[in-house]
Amino acid sequence: MRIDELTTPALLVEQAVLDANLDTMSAALPGPRLRPHVKAHKCTALAHRQRANGHVGFTCATIRECEVMVAAGLGEDLLLANEVLDARRLGTLVRDGARVTVAVDSAETIAAAAAGGVREVLIDVNVGLPRCGCPPERAGDLAGEARRSGLEVRGVMGYEGHLMLVADPADRARSTGDAMALLLAAAADVGGALISAGGTGTYADNTWATEIQAGSYALMDTAYGAVGHPFGQALSVLGTVVSAAPTHAVVNVGLKSLGMDHGLPAIPGAQVWFCSDEHTTFAPEEPVRAGDRVRVLPAHVDPTVVLHERMHVVDGDRIVETWGVDMRGW
Amino acid sequence: MRIDELTTPALLVEQAVLDANLDTMSAALPGPRLRPHVKAHKCTALAHRQRANGHVGFTCATIRECEVMVAAGLGEDLLLANEVLDARRLGTLVRDGARVTVAVDSAETIAAAAAGGVREVLIDVNVGLPRCGCPPERAGDLAGEARRSGLEVRGVMGYEGHLMLVADPADRARSTGDAMALLLAAAADVGGALISAGGTGTYADNTWATEIQAGSYALMDTAYGAVGHPFGQALSVLGTVVSAAPTHAVVNVGLKSLGMDHGLPAIPGAQVWFCSDEHTTFAPEEPVRAGDRVRVLPAHVDPTVVLHERMHVVDGDRIVETWGVDMRGW
Numbered sequence: 001m002r003i004d005e006l007t008t009p010a011l012l013v014e015q016a017v018l019d020a021n022l023d024t025m026s027a028a029l030p031g032p033r034l035r036p037h038v039k040a041h042k043c044t045a046l047a048h049r050q051r052a053n054g055h056v057g058f059t060c061a062t063i064r065e066c067e068v069m070v071a072a073g074l075g076e077d078l079l080l081a082n083e084v085l086d087a088r089r090l091g092t093l094v095r096d097g098a099r100v101t102v103a104v105d106s107a108e109t110i111a112a113a114a115a116g117g118v119r120e121v122l123i124d125v126n127v128g129l130p131r132c133g134c135p136p137e138r139a140g141d142l143a144g145e146a147r148r149s150g151l152e153v154r155g156v157m158g159y160e161g162h163l164m165l166v167a168d169p170a171d172r173a174r175s176t177g178d179a180m181a182l183l184l185a186a187a188a189d190v191g192g193a194l195i196s197a198g199g200t201g202t203y204a205d206n207t208w209a210t211e212i213q214a215g216s217y218a219l220m221d222t223a224y225g226a227v228g229h230p231f232g233q234a235l236s237v238l239g240t241v242v243s244a245a246p247t248h249a250v251v252n253v254g255l256k257s258l259g260m261d262h263g264l265p266a267i268p269g270a271q272v273w274f275c276s277d278e279h280t281t282f283a284p285e286e287p288v289r290a291g292d293r294v295r296v297l298p299a300h301v302d303p304t305v306v307l308h309e310r311m312h313v314v315d316g317d318r319i320v321e322t323w324g325v326d327m328r329g330w
Numbered sequence: 331m332r333i334d335e336l337t338t339p340a341l342l343v344e345q346a347v348l349d350a351n352l353d354t355m356s357a358a359l360p361g362p363r364l365r366p367h368v369k370a371h372k373c374t375a376l377a378h379r380q381r382a383n384g385h386v387g388f389t390c391a392t393i394r395e396c397e398v399m400v401a402a403g404l405g406e407d408l409l410l411a412n413e414v415l416d417a418r419r420l421g422t423l424v425r426d427g428a429r430v431t432v433a434v435d436s437a438e439t440i441a442a443a444a445a446g447g448v449r450e451v452l453i454d455v456n457v458g459l460p461r462c463g464c465p466p467e468r469a470g471d472l473a474g475e476a477r478r479s480g481l482e483v484r485g486v487m488g489y490e491g492h493l494m495l496v497a498d499p500a501d502r503a504r505s506t507g508d509a510m511a512l513l514l515a516a517a518a519d520v521g522g523a524l525i526s527a528g529g530t531g532t533y534a535d536n537t538w539a540t541e542i543q544a545g546s547y548a549l550m551d552t553a554y555g556a557v558g559h560p561f562g563q564a565l566s567v568l569g570t571v572v573s574a575a576p577t578h579a580v581v582n583v584g585l586k587s588l589g590m591d592h593g594l595p596a597i598p599g600a601q602v603w604f605c606s607d608e609h610t611t612f613a614p615e616e617p618v619r620a621g622d623r624v625r626v627l628p629a630h631v632d633p634t635v636v637l638h639e640r641m642h643v644v645d646g647d648r649i650v651e652t653w654g655v656d657m658r659g660w
Contacts, residue, residue, distance in 0.1 A: 005417075007660055039607055061608050063337075069502050082582075082608060083572035085621045086337075105573055108620035131611050132580050134572035159409040201342065242413035243435055243462035245658065252412075255633040261590040261605065273460065275591065276491065277369055277632050278391050278412060281461050288439035291415045302607050306637065311660055329639055330337055 091117020140189030259303025421447020470519030589633025
């Protein structure tokens with residue numbers, strides 16, 4: 001089947017670019033040095049590819065992601081890198097034989113983990129991003145509280161998310177070091193083997209964490225693409241030109257098929273004007289006609305993928321495989 | 331069932347506010363004066379409510395929306411207010427007894443409509459929003475071309491989308507009049523009974539169109555709420571506080587449960603700092619604890635709803651009904 005036959009909009013993944021991205025990252029962070037984050041692709045078929053590249057443990061952002069990963073046979077060592085106040089569904093996974101570790105940063109989340117039947121936790125530490133995570137100096141106390149609740153504390157995590165899109169390499173490396181100094185201090189108080197941190201933006205800078213939680217590197221987006229990492233743009237949204245005027249044209253890819261929090265998408269050879277629910281208006285350098293196909297490059301991979309039911313792995317215009325985006329919802 | 335029992339994030343619709351919104355609009359634009367746009371809610375249960383209020387015709391943005399509306403028994407008079415280059419699925423609906431009219435603005439879209447088995451079209455006219463739609467002076471020629479292709483031309487449509495969020499009433503009314511002057515000129519050249527235009531933002535100003543394509547009024551969002559129309563905020567996303575620090579708290583409602591193209595959501599009694607994939611970080615006026623429930627108000631209704639599998643109609647904390655968001659995808 002060829003992409004001309006697809007109903008648009010449709011999510012495309014360029015196979016050769018995906019393969020190169022997976023191999024580049026696995027060479028830099030082999031085996032347990034990488035704990036791929038599935039939130040960026042929400043696709044167990046792609047996770048199976050990462051598993052085949054030697055990465056046994058995975059990072060999840062939602063309980064649903066954990067459940068679907070387990071159902072796909074990928075539950076050997078899942079980290080839910082997020083706080084939950086009701087861990088009963090995770091407890092069910094653990095009782096059924098999966099290994100699920102959950103992040104905790106408060107008495108309430110420790111109590112929820114213990115009550116829900118989860119056995120292992122990481123202490124989530126705020127390393128500079130004002131989001132979840134306890135103050136570093138409180139991590140040891142929380143670890144003690146978790147252990148008294150009967151939980152195994154595997155170590156710490158601390159996501160330096162505020163540094164992911166810092167473009168200057170020296171600035172990014174220095175700031176990552178500062179953030180990880182906080183995490184290492186907490187790790188010394190907490191104990192355990194794991195220091196889990198990082199992402200695609202800091203995968204090469206963060207030499208302190210024992211494992212990196214990168215996800216975007218596999219598919220990529222224009223925001224990460226602008227930073228200069230050795231990962232190519234594998235993801236695009238295929239659209240059909242539905243209207244063409246002398247000044248502009250309209251492709252049927254819009255707010256309902258693109259994550260917009262990082263701004264407008266890009267169209268090679270064109271200037272993007274704006275997006276509406278089902279449309280992107282753009283000014284092409286060369287004239288286009290109604291019926292032409294256009295590939296739109298999302299600014300942010302994670303909230304783009306979640307809008308689609310499936311992704312098509314392509315070799316140019318040929319569809320090689322079609323994968324379900326099977327970890328959507330909560 | 332009460333909302334405390336819901337897995338979060340969860341889409342809530344306040345029943346009394348929805349009812350008031352539906353009734354207010356139906357009083358202003360009774361029966362065929364309103365052709366509700368389903369793209370804003372993508373929910374046939376809600377469309378049935380609009381039908382019960384006297385609106386027989388509906389506006390759709392995608393072929394999938396048309397198909398699901400027909401399957402739900404709501405295919406009496408559907409307008410696909412969008413251009414398509416492959417109308418075969420619409421032709422199937424027409425052959426099976428539904429009435430489906432599609433927008434055309436070019437020789438290519440007319441040819442696609444005729445080839446696909448659609449029998450009725452509207453000529454889509456650009457009235458100032460640089461998106462789809464032919465120049466007004468070209469509408470008559472396209473109508474002739476459509477008729478020569480065997481299509482029935484029911485009239486014109488022209489969406490003044492660039493005026494929807496104009497806050498000054500006099501400015502908005504004057505600009506709407508200017509846009510509709512273009513559409514009326516095209517209508518005179520095209521013939522047919524329908525002049526379809528408008529939206530929630532101009533529903534009261536646009537006295538020239540024979541029918542208004544409003545959709546957002548039913549559920550509403552903070553962007554429309556700021557303009558001052560008589561529609562209340564029925565929609566919210568229920569979340570759980572997963573982390574609370576002295577300076578800020580985090581609720582599990584983020585980029586994957588909120589449309590972000592109109593900017594940050596609002597949380598009553600709090601200042602919103604930023605959103606991440608599964609989180610919104612905010613500074614509450616009164617302290618919150620992990621486990622508290624928070625209602626987050628989206629800035630844009632359409633791309634928010636599409637991220638959810640269902641919406642819960644609530645009376646305060648009590649769940650009255652649960653409706654599927656059953657028109658997602660393409």
